[in-house]
Each structure stands twice: as C-alpha cells, then as structure tokens.
Amino acid sequence: MGVPTKRTIAPGELASLARLARLALADAEVERFQRDLASILEYFDQLDDVQTDVKPLHHASGLVNVFREDTRGDSLPPEDALGNAAEKEEGYVRAPRIL
Secondary structure (H helix, E strand, C coil), rough: CCCCCCCCCCCCHHHHHHCCCCCCCHHHHHHHHHHHHHHHHHHHHHCCCCCCCCCCCCCCCCCCCCCCCCCCCCCCCHHHHHHCCCCCCCCEEECCCCC
C-alpha cells in the first residue's frame, strides 16, 4: 500500500458543496466537515491501493435470458378491479385530464 497523503478540502470547495446540498454551515461546522471529508478522502486513497484480481461482472448472478412463456390466466372481475377507484365511468377508471 502507498503512503497516505494528507488530503485537504478548501473552504471554498466545502462552501460550494454545502450550497449544493442546501446546508447552512457555521464556522465551527466548516472546520469539522473539512477534517471529516479529508479523512474520508484519505480512506479512498487507501482503497485505491488495494490489489484485486476480480474480473468485472456484467451481471451479479450470471443468469442469461431468463424469460417465461406468456400464458393466459384468470383475471380480476371488473367489480373487484374498480373497487378502490376514486372515480369510475362506463367500467373504466376515470382519471383527470393532464394535457
């Protein structure tokens, strides 16, 4: 593993991140978050040095083309399907016009 380098976050960068996250930070919080983010970035530097011999996966389980045959089955009676609809019209769910 490489030697960890001291990473720092400039106050301007932290202010920009806080603005994007819509956070109002006090001066004491800015100092604390600078230290916290620096330690997180140092940890990422350590992770970059880890040697792995794992090939990238395209799919976690290795399944390929898992399809089932379309089959006709029983459906709900219209009364049950429309039972919870707020508004009904001629056997259909009535929804507000959006265009």
